[in-house]
Amino acid sequence: MDDALKTFFSEARELLAEMETALLTAEESGGAAADVNAIFRAAHTIKGSAGLFGLDALVRFTHALESVLDDVRAGTLPLAGPLLPLLLRCCDHLASGIDTIEAGSEPDAGHLEEERALLVRLGDFGAAGAAEAAAAVQPRTETRPGEGQWHLSLRFGPDVLRNGMDPLSFIRYLSTLGRVERIVTLPDAVPTLEGLDAEACCLGFEIALVTAADRATIESVFEFVIDDCELRVVPPESRIAEYVDLIHALPEGPERIGEILVRCGSVTERELEEALGRQRQADPAPRLGAILAEQAQLAPEVVEAALEKQRQTREHRSQDAATIRVDASRLDRLITLVGELVIAAAGAQQAGRRVRDLELQAAHATLAELVQEVRDGALNLRMVRIGATFSRYKRVVHDVARELGKDIELRISGEDAELDKTVVEKLGDPLMHLVRNAIDHGIDSPEQRQARGKPARGVVALNAFHDSGSIVIEVSDDGGGLDRERILKKARERGLVAPDHTPSEHEIDQLIFEPGFSTAEQVTNLSGRGVGMDVVKQNIAALRGSVELRTRPGLGTTVTVRLPLTLAIINGFQVAVGGSMFVVPMEMVDECVAYSCADGHDYTDLRGRVLPLLRLREQFRLGGQPPARQNIVVVQAAGARCGLVVDALHGESQTVIKPLSRMFQRIRGISGSSLLGSGDVALILDVPALLAQAGPGSHSTLERRAVTA
Incomplete structure (x- = not known):
C-alpha cells in the first residue's frame, strides 16, 4: 500500500x-x-x-x-x-x-x-x-461518555448470498448501535476472473465501531448469519496482545492486517511496534515480524490497474516514452560515487605514468574514456528542464496581479534549457523574489502606464539560455525602471552613502541588494521590510552564481542570474602558479598562448587585439618569482575576455567539485575546490568574478584600462 x-x-x-x-x-x-x-x-x-x-x-x-x-x-x-x-x-x-x-x-x-x-x-x-x-463534510465527532471504539473483524462465508442474506445489510444495521468510524473492505479472497463465482461472497471487512453497546448487543446484530460468517470482536481499551492474537487468527497475511488495524484507528503504529519488539525478544522467528517493518502491499493486479489507469488518461504525453521513478537520494549517491571514481581513475593514471608502462597507460586511457561516459550519463540523469519551474510562477503572477489591481502577462521563453536538479531546487526561492519584485515594484499601475503611452497590460518575462557552460536566467519587466533619485535618498538616510559622495549609476543600482534596504513607503504583504533582493544575492552566490541588474528609466528592468549547469563534476583545465594548482572551467577557456613579456604591462597584443591580463600570482598574493617563460589562458564569460597569466599548463581533466568551508567562502575569484589524483587540492577559479573584479558590466576595468593604454 x-x-x-x-x-x-x-x-x-x-x-x-x-x-x-x-x-x-x-x-x-x-x-x-x-x-x-x-x-x-x-x-x-x-x-x-x-x-x-x-x-x-x-x-x-x-x-x-x-x-x-x-x-x-x-x-x-x-x-x-x-x-x-x-x-x-x-x-x-x-x-x-x-x-x-x-x-x-x-x-x-x-x-x-x-x-x-x-x-x-x-x-x-x-x-x-x-x-x-x-x-x-463534518468534523470528526468526539467520543461521548460511555462510548468506546470496538474493532470487528468480519469474514462472510461463500454461501451467505445463496442462503438469502445480504452482508451489507448487517453492516448498515451496525450504525443503529453507534457510529461506524471506519471500514476497510478486504478483497484478498476474490479469485481470478476464470475462477470467479458470481453467487459466492468473497469479501471480508475490518470495522471500527464507536458505540455504548456491550458485546452481546453487537454480536446479536449477526445472529441470523452467525453460522455463515466468522466474527471476532475486540472491545475498547483492549491490550495490544489481543490485537496480536487477532492478527494470528485471521486468514490474510500479518502485514496486511497490521496495516489495516492502523488504518481503522484501532491501534497506533507505535503500539504495534512495541508489541512486535516484545514478541521478537520472546520469539526469535515471530510470524508478525514484518507487520510494520514492511508496509502492506496491494495485490499486484490492483497496483497494475492503478498505474495503467494513470497512463491511459495522460493523452497529451508521449506514449512511446519509457520512464522510471528513482528516489532523488539514490541519484545523489550515484553522483558521489562517480566523483570518487573520477578521482581514483586520475590517481591510477598518474601512477601508470610514473612507472612508464605503455600497456598500463593505454589501459588507463581506455578506463578514463569509460569513466567520462559514466560521468556524463550520471549527470544527465539529474538534468531537468527549467520549464517546470517557470510554469509555477504563472499562478504567482495571476494572484499577485489581482491583489495589486494590475493587469500583468507572464511571458516564458527558453523553458527547454536544462540544468542540474540540485540547482533547480535551490533556485525556486530566489526566482520567486525576483518575480514578485517585478510585479510589485517593476510594473507600474495601469493609470501610470497609460500616462506614459504604454499598454495598460504589463509584461513580466522569464527567459533562460546556455552560455559558456552556464545557464543564464533573465527576469525582466516593462515597468518604470529603478527610481535612482529615490534609491539614493533612502541610502543617504540610512548612512549607506556618504553625503559628499556622488555614486555612479551602477553603484546606485547595486544598493537594492543591501540587507534591509527598501524604498517602499509602507509595509504590505508583498514588500516594505527590506527582505528579498539581499537574500536573492546570497542564495545565488551560494550556488556559485552571480546576479546583474540593468535598468532603463521609464522602460523597465532586467535582472540576470548566471549559474553553473551542475554543482557536481565539470571538465576543467589545470594550471599552476608556483606550487599552487588551479582549475579553470573548460567551457570558459578559448585558447592558451605562450607569454614571455617581462615589461609588467597588464595587457598584451593578441593577433592585433588588445587583451587585458590578470596575473594569478598577484591576484592571490602567491610568493616566489615567475619563470622567464609563462603562459596565458584566454578566458571569456558574459561577453568579456581576459588573459590569465600562469606559470604552467597541466591540461584538461575531469574535476569533482568540492565545496569550500565557511572560512574560505568569501574569497573572491574562487568558487570551489577539487581533489587531484595525486591527493593535492586544486582551487576552482570563478572566472566571471575575476573578470568583474575591477568594475561592473561585461567589460571590466581591466579591459578599459588596457584600451586606454
Missing part, C-alpha cells in the same frame, strides 16, 4: 500542477477546448485513482468539481468571471488534502470548513451532488 500510495501522491501532484497551468492558460485563451479538456482529464484521473485507494473525501470533492468541469466542457458554463478563481482554490484545496493524507493525519476543522464552503460554491454553478457532499 505504501509504495502504491507514494505513486498516487506523486502523480496526483503532477496532475494538479497540470490542471493549474491549464486553468491559467484557459484564462488567456478564452477557454480553448484543449485547455478545458486537459483540466477535466486531470480532475477525472485524480477522482478515479483516489477511489481506487478508498480516499472517499477526495472522491467526494473531485466528483463535485468534475460536474462543473463537465458543464464547461459541454459549453453550457463559461470559464470566466468568478468560476476561474474558484477552480484555482479547488486545486489548492486538493493539494492540501493530499498533503494531509500523505502525512497520515486527520483534516482539521479549518480544512473541513473550507471544503464545505467550496462545495457550496460549486453547487451554485450546478455541480451535481455538491449540496449532499457539503452536508457530508
Whole structure:
C-alpha cells in the first residue's frame, strides 16, 4: 500500500500542477477546448485513482468539481468571471488534502470548513451532488461518555448470498448501535476472473465501531448469519496482545492486517511496534515480524490497474516514452560515487605514468574514456528542464496581479534549457523574489502606464539560455525602471552613502541588494521590510552564481542570474602558479598562448587585439618569482575576455567539485575546490568574478584600462 500510495501522491501532484497551468492558460485563451479538456482529464484521473485507494473525501470533492468541469466542457458554463478563481482554490484545496493524507493525519476543522464552503460554491454553478457532499463534510465527532471504539473483524462465508442474506445489510444495521468510524473492505479472497463465482461472497471487512453497546448487543446484530460468517470482536481499551492474537487468527497475511488495524484507528503504529519488539525478544522467528517493518502491499493486479489507469488518461504525453521513478537520494549517491571514481581513475593514471608502462597507460586511457561516459550519463540523469519551474510562477503572477489591481502577462521563453536538479531546487526561492519584485515594484499601475503611452497590460518575462557552460536566467519587466533619485535618498538616510559622495549609476543600482534596504513607503504583504533582493544575492552566490541588474528609466528592468549547469563534476583545465594548482572551467577557456613579456604591462597584443591580463600570482598574493617563460589562458564569460597569466599548463581533466568551508567562502575569484589524483587540492577559479573584479558590466576595468593604454 505504501509504495502504491507514494505513486498516487506523486502523480496526483503532477496532475494538479497540470490542471493549474491549464486553468491559467484557459484564462488567456478564452477557454480553448484543449485547455478545458486537459483540466477535466486531470480532475477525472485524480477522482478515479483516489477511489481506487478508498480516499472517499477526495472522491467526494473531485466528483463535485468534475460536474462543473463537465458543464464547461459541454459549453453550457463559461470559464470566466468568478468560476476561474474558484477552480484555482479547488486545486489548492486538493493539494492540501493530499498533503494531509500523505502525512497520515486527520483534516482539521479549518480544512473541513473550507471544503464545505467550496462545495457550496460549486453547487451554485450546478455541480451535481455538491449540496449532499457539503452536508457530508463534518468534523470528526468526539467520543461521548460511555462510548468506546470496538474493532470487528468480519469474514462472510461463500454461501451467505445463496442462503438469502445480504452482508451489507448487517453492516448498515451496525450504525443503529453507534457510529461506524471506519471500514476497510478486504478483497484478498476474490479469485481470478476464470475462477470467479458470481453467487459466492468473497469479501471480508475490518470495522471500527464507536458505540455504548456491550458485546452481546453487537454480536446479536449477526445472529441470523452467525453460522455463515466468522466474527471476532475486540472491545475498547483492549491490550495490544489481543490485537496480536487477532492478527494470528485471521486468514490474510500479518502485514496486511497490521496495516489495516492502523488504518481503522484501532491501534497506533507505535503500539504495534512495541508489541512486535516484545514478541521478537520472546520469539526469535515471530510470524508478525514484518507487520510494520514492511508496509502492506496491494495485490499486484490492483497496483497494475492503478498505474495503467494513470497512463491511459495522460493523452497529451508521449506514449512511446519509457520512464522510471528513482528516489532523488539514490541519484545523489550515484553522483558521489562517480566523483570518487573520477578521482581514483586520475590517481591510477598518474601512477601508470610514473612507472612508464605503455600497456598500463593505454589501459588507463581506455578506463578514463569509460569513466567520462559514466560521468556524463550520471549527470544527465539529474538534468531537468527549467520549464517546470517557470510554469509555477504563472499562478504567482495571476494572484499577485489581482491583489495589486494590475493587469500583468507572464511571458516564458527558453523553458527547454536544462540544468542540474540540485540547482533547480535551490533556485525556486530566489526566482520567486525576483518575480514578485517585478510585479510589485517593476510594473507600474495601469493609470501610470497609460500616462506614459504604454499598454495598460504589463509584461513580466522569464527567459533562460546556455552560455559558456552556464545557464543564464533573465527576469525582466516593462515597468518604470529603478527610481535612482529615490534609491539614493533612502541610502543617504540610512548612512549607506556618504553625503559628499556622488555614486555612479551602477553603484546606485547595486544598493537594492543591501540587507534591509527598501524604498517602499509602507509595509504590505508583498514588500516594505527590506527582505528579498539581499537574500536573492546570497542564495545565488551560494550556488556559485552571480546576479546583474540593468535598468532603463521609464522602460523597465532586467535582472540576470548566471549559474553553473551542475554543482557536481565539470571538465576543467589545470594550471599552476608556483606550487599552487588551479582549475579553470573548460567551457570558459578559448585558447592558451605562450607569454614571455617581462615589461609588467597588464595587457598584451593578441593577433592585433588588445587583451587585458590578470596575473594569478598577484591576484592571490602567491610568493616566489615567475619563470622567464609563462603562459596565458584566454578566458571569456558574459561577453568579456581576459588573459590569465600562469606559470604552467597541466591540461584538461575531469574535476569533482568540492565545496569550500565557511572560512574560505568569501574569497573572491574562487568558487570551489577539487581533489587531484595525486591527493593535492586544486582551487576552482570563478572566472566571471575575476573578470568583474575591477568594475561592473561585461567589460571590466581591466579591459578599459588596457584600451586606454
